[in-house]
Amino acid sequence: AQKVTQAQTEISVVEKEDVTLDCVYETRDTTYYLFWYKQPPSGELVFLIRRNSFDEQNEISGRYSWNFQKSTSSFNFTITASQVVDSAVYFCALSSNSGYALNFGKGTSLLVTP
């Protein structure tokens, strides 16, 4: 069975602070995919990143960066110099080789205040 754990339910930071959202996953598959999605108040989930299990390279996209470590089954997400517009619920997700279904974590609600 697959499982994604986002232990942080809510995080509150002041603008310009760095913040890391944790994600720990469980799977017996050797081939799998990890994702991060952002859900703003409007409701739709917005795709941020996809990583396959064979690619442990960290990735940086502007103020966003992701750290994938198979040894600890973690796929953490860091926002550098946070902004108010980053306020949203962030979901980590996992899928098997087929990729047809995503198993989501419970999400981390991030509030960035001015």
Place this chain on the structure above:
Amino acid sequence: KAGVTQTPRYLIKTRGQQVTLSCSPISGHRSVSWYQQTPGQGLQFLFEYFSETQRNKGNFPGRFSGRQFSNSRSEMNVSTLELGDSALYLCASSVRGDTGELFFGEGSRLTVL
């Protein structure tokens, strides 16, 4: 490029009724999947369709069903509604459905009284 469109956005039903939700995917996308989002259970996968065929189904009772039409538009139906079916139902589309890069609609918020 138009995004994923879900209708209706909000609806209220009473226990025992049935409901049909509609999803129009992004043009060119042939995969449509549905997720239920509740405060208690979070986001849970319902089913996924590709070219009118259901390829995967989540762990939901048979009251939850869906279908996809030849133009890739999809509907999901919930029969004999229960209070616990109150949720945000999210539809997502993708080109093939096998990469996980899904494009979500804003959802249909169902309230069951």
